[in-house]
Amino acid sequence: MTSRAEAGRFPRQLGVVAIAALFVAPGLLVVWRAATFGGSAADTLAELREPALRSLQLALLVSLSAAILGTTLAWLTTCTDLPGRRVWRVLLVLPIALPSFVGTTAILAGFTPGGFLASIWEALGAEPPRRIRGLFPAWLLLTLFSYPFVLLPVSARLRALRASLDESAQLLGASAIERFVRITFPQIRAAIVGGTLIVALYMLSEFGAVQLLGFDTLTRVIYATRQVDRATSFMAAAMLFAASLAVVAAVRAGYGRVATDVRAGTGPARLVRLGWAAPFALLVCVGVVAVGIGAPLSSLITWAARGIREGRVSLGDLLTPIQNTAQVAVLTAIVTLLVVLPVAISAIRHRDVAGRAASVAIVAGFALPAIVIALSIAVLALNTPTLNRLYQTMPLLIVAYVVHFGSQALGSVEQGVRAVSPAVLDSSRLIEPSWWRRLLRIELPLMRNGLVAGGGLVVLAVVKELPATLLLAPIGFRTLSTDVWASFEEGFLANAAVGSLALLAVSGTLSWLLVFRDGVTRDL
Amino acid sequence: MTSDGDPKPQRSVAIEVEGVSIGYGQAAPVVCDVSLHAPAGSITVLLGPSGCGKTTLLRAIAGLERPRSGTVRMGDETVSGPETWVPPQRRNVGMVFQDPALFPHLTAAGNIGFGLRRAERADRDARVNELLELVEMREFADRLPGSLSGGQQQRIALARSLAPKPAVLLLDEPFSALDANLRTQLRGDVARILREVGVTTVFVTHDQDEAFVMGDIVGVMHEGRLRQLGTPEELYRRPIDRWVAAFVGEANVLPATATDGIALTALGRVPLAATEANGAVTVLIRPEDVAVGADGEPGVVEHLDFYGHDARVSIRLLDGTVVSARVRSQAGLHNGAQVAVAYCGGAAESWVVV
Numbered sequence: 001m002t003s004r005a006e007a008g009r010f011p012r013q014l015g016v017v018a019i020a021a022l023f024v025a026p027g028l029l030v031v032w033r034a035a036t037f038g039g040s041a042a043d044t045l046a047e048l049r050e051p052a053l054r055s056l057q058l059a060l061l062v063s064l065s066a067a068i069l070g071t072t073l074a075w076l077t078t079c080t081d082l083p084g085r086r087v088w089r090v091l092l093v094l095p096i097a098l099p100s101f102v103g104t105t106a107i108l109a110g111f112t113p114g115g116f117l118a119s120i121w122e123a124l125g126a127e128p129p130r131r132i133r134g135l136f137p138a139w140l141l142l143t144l145f146s147y148p149f150v151l152l153p154v155s156a157r158l159r160a161l162r163a164s165l166d167e168s169a170q171l172l173g174a175s176a177i178e179r180f181v182r183i184t185f186p187q188i189r190a191a192i193v194g195g196t197l198i199v200a201l202y203m204l205s206e207f208g209a210v211q212l213l214g215f216d217t218l219t220r221v222i223y224a225t226r227q228v229d230r231a232t233s234f235m236a237a238a239m240l241f242a243a244s245l246a247v248v249a250a251v252r253a254g255y256g257r258v259a260t261d262v263r264a265g266t267g268p269a270r271l272v273r274l275g276w277a278a279p280f281a282l283l284v285c286v287g288v289v290a291v292g293i294g295a296p297l298s299s300l301i302t303w304a305a306r307g308i309r310e311g312r313v314s315l316g317d318l319l320t321p322i323q324n325t326a327q328v329a330v331l332t333a334i335v336t337l338l339v340v341l342p343v344a345i346s347a348i349r350h351r352d353v354a355g356r357a358a359s360v361a362i363v364a365g366f367a368l369p370a371i372v373i374a375l376s377i378a379v380l381a382l383n384t385p386t387l388n389r390l391y392q393t394m395p396l397l398i399v400a401y402v403v404h405f406g407s408q409a410l411g412s413v414e415q416g417v418r419a420v421s422p423a424v425l426d427s428s429r430l431i432e433p434s435w436w437r438r439l440l441r442i443e444l445p446l447m448r449n450g451l452v453a454g455g456g457l458v459v460l461a462v463v464k465e466l467p468a469t470l471l472l473a474p475i476g477f478r479t480l481s482t483d484v485w486a487s488f489e490e491g492f493l494a495n496a497a498v499g500s501l502a503l504l505a506v507s508g509t510l511s512w513l514l515v516f517r518d519g520v521t522r523d524l
Numbered sequence: 525m526t527s528d529g530d531p532k533p534q535r536s537v538a539i540e541v542e543g544v545s546i547g548y549g550q551a552a553p554v555v556c557d558v559s560l561h562a563p564a565g566s567i568t569v570l571l572g573p574s575g576c577g578k579t580t581l582l583r584a585i586a587g588l589e590r591p592r593s594g595t596v597r598m599g600d601e602t603v604s605g606p607e608t609w610v611p612p613q614r615r616n617v618g619m620v621f622q623d624p625a626l627f628p629h630l631t632a633a634g635n636i637g638f639g640l641r642r643a644e645r646a647d648r649d650a651r652v653n654e655l656l657e658l659v660e661m662r663e664f665a666d667r668l669p670g671s672l673s674g675g676q677q678q679r680i681a682l683a684r685s686l687a688p689k690p691a692v693l694l695l696d697e698p699f700s701a702l703d704a705n706l707r708t709q710l711r712g713d714v715a716r717i718l719r720e721v722g723v724t725t726v727f728v729t730h731d732q733d734e735a736f737v738m739g740d741i742v743g744v745m746h747e748g749r750l751r752q753l754g755t756p757e758e759l760y761r762r763p764i765d766r767w768v769a770a771f772v773g774e775a776n777v778l779p780a781t782a783t784d785g786i787a788l789t790a791l792g793r794v795p796l797a798a799t800e801a802n803g804a805v806t807v808l809i810r811p812e813d814v815a816v817g818a819d820g821e822p823g824v825v826e827h828l829d830f831y832g833h834d835a836r837v838s839i840r841l842l843d844g845t846v847v848s849a850r851v852r853s854q855a856g857l858h859n860g861a862q863v864a865v866a867y868c869g870g871a872a873e874s875w876v877v878v
Contacts, residue, residue: 171587183627
């Protein structure tokens with residue numbers, strides 16, 4: 001028994017190390033290419049200065065505003081007597097299903113002549129804005145599309161706070177504001193910081209929206225120079241990588257030593273009465289939902305309806321992209337699970353160093369912007385003799401997805417692995433000698449929920465992904481997201497709208513099932 | 525807020541609850557027309573089964589619930605009434621909850637100092653140390669709550685609530701999450717601390733032992749109403765009805781016929797406290813007032829529980845009545861043993877059967 005376990009250890013660790021290598025390879029390539037930069041580094045750096053500043057500016061501004069907006073809305077919908085707060089709780093998380101490039105496409109399409117938003121402006125007797133470009137619209141739209149990443153964890157934390165903490169503070173003489181600052185805020189700080197970290201990383205890797213809004217960030221530089229000036233691409237990629245690492249490091253430091261109370265609570269105490277402030281709070285909610293969800297959706301629906309009515313789009317055209325998207329997303333989910341599961345087992349069940357190191361590598365894959373991963377993997381494949389045939393094939397696309405989205409599955413898969421307790425493992429060993437039958441009949445059924453959730457999150461992420469798909473998809477392989485992108489670029493607004501709605505239906509359903517059903521329906 | 529080394533409150537005030545009802549919406553009130561008086565410096569215990577409204581009443585005294593009707597006065601000040609409402613943070617009330625509710629991000633000392641923030645730093649530190657001393661937690665000053673045991677957390681919670689020298693202290697089942705041994709020890713310590721401080725205290729519990737040990741006055745609550753208010757002795761000896769009698773201790777409640785204050789029961793003749801009683805009555809006989817020996821009514825031992833310091837015997841009498849008795853020694857007692865039982869107490873409580 002012991003000798004067999006010993007014998008199995010080395011190959012398993014080797015496998016886990018190989019997986020870790022896959023996840024760190026793109027990052028290493030970026031660092032190496034930037035370090036061995038051949039040309040005039042000073043010139044390139046000077047060229048990239050402006051885009052780099054814009055990337056940082058956008059990430060900083062959107063993180064800040066999303067943190068404030070997300071926290072405020074979380075507080076309004078969980079701790080106050082905001083009228084209709086249960087409805088708001090659902091409406092306000094909807095943007096999480098809306099990929100930012102789809103939302104931006106919808107807004108831009110809405111303001112083109114004949115669009116729904118333009119017609120509203122005209123009906124109000126105003127001139128519709130002709131050029132929607134630059135920092136302000138990028139900041140506004142991306143804030144409204146990304147605040148739910150803060151809202152969801154903060155709401156969960158607020159709901160978990162025990163009423164007695166707040167009541168104790170109140171009896172010790174603290175006013176409502178003092179209680180928020182001295183008691184509630186320290187308890188939700190980690191949730192705010194965690195959510196804001198995700199927003200910041202998304203903003204650094206944001207491609208679709210900034211491209212559409214002509215806001216020149218590093219991702220746009222990479223996209224533009226990836227074929228003609230690869231050295232510059234890699235320098236920009238290195239800058240993004242460094243910025244992402246800096247954000248993660250800053251957040252780690254910012255967490256500090258905050259002891260939080262993780263015991264489940266009985267829910268917040270009595271709801272705070274908004275009183276005269278209620279109309280203002282309602283106005284904020286209405287505005288956020290109107291611009292973040294109402295405007296994009298109504299624009300998409302009017303364009304889609306018009307296209308179908310006039311016979312310019314046929315729903316049959318969607319069949320291929322839907323099939324392709326489903327195929328690549330499900331394959332990616334399966335491969336991701338196969339890659340992540342051994343790492344999770346290694347890290348949790350065997351607690352070995354290789355497993356824990358590989359977990360860190362997988363999480364780090366998320367910090368690397370998708371476009372950087374795609375660039376690195378494309379270049380790695382092209383420069384490796386036998387692998388160059390893989391460029392712009394499905395396997396390579398899936399590898400890029402796995403590296404970027406492995407972290408999305410890791411948490412759920414770890415939960416799944418934890419669901420099989422050591423006691424169950426031991427007792428199953430006594431009953432069933434064959435390891436594969438144990439796997440099929442005992443372990444996999446117990447892990448099922450975790451694996452399904454992990455796989456589902458990967459499917460959701462793939463469906464919403466744009467830049468890596470643009471760079472790596474096989475020629476002529478249309479997914480929903482590339483279809484929306486291409487249709488809009490070519491001015492086929494109706495096609496773009498129909499594709500967007502199909503994409504939203506898929507991502508909306510998956511988001512509901514996987515991301516916010518529990519948080520929203522509890523005490524509904 | 526000065527530190528003069530004196531843990532006593534600035535002033536200890538009486539609590540006057542008058543006709544308080546608490547309820548939500550159309551539902552039946554959780555607390556129904558309760559009136560009680562807690563003298564300054566006393567410990568009043570609210571005792572009752574879960575769901576009887578005792579915690580809700582306590583929260584209303586704190587100001588965490590707003591009564592539908594009635595008034596609450598603290599000393600001369602009306603803090604809650606039809607036209608007055610003093611919010612909890614201005615009531616000068618300390619409260620210890622069932623869960624310690626310590627602020628998890630603050631140290632033990634930080635928690636105790638929370639309510640002292642407007643004091644001078646030196647004064648505050650002195651007061652915090654004084655309280656750490658009082659609850660015997662000096663060496664834990666810099667620990668975070670997460671690293672303290674449940675009992676230690678409750679000590680800090682008590683110190684925190686006493687720090688601003690409240691006029692009134694409220695405790696909501698503070699020991700219920702602790703195991704039995706720790707509970708007994710902490711109960712003794714807290715009783716000593718409260719007497720030392722002399723703060724007017726209202727203490728909520730469902731544990732009859734705890735109520736009797738802690739309370740100067742005990743109010744028994746049932747289904748939202750205050751059934752009886754009295755000293756532990758009064759409640760035990762003179763409960764106003766069968767329900768209270770059974771809730772505050774083990775009780776034999778026997779039907780009987782009374783003649784001029786003497787009841788004829790299955791246990792023989794029992795003198796009644798109501799010396800004028802005549803006719804059909806029910807009589808309360810505590811198990812310790814039942815003697816098991818050679819004389820009295822014959823019966824058969826049906827069940828025996830041995831507790832070490834004493835034992836409890838269930839005896840079936842000839843007419844089928846089962847009575848409980850507490851005995852010091854169980855010599856000669858076993859299931860099926862033939863025994864004789866007699867009443868050996870003083871004047872017993874009885875209620876006229878209606």
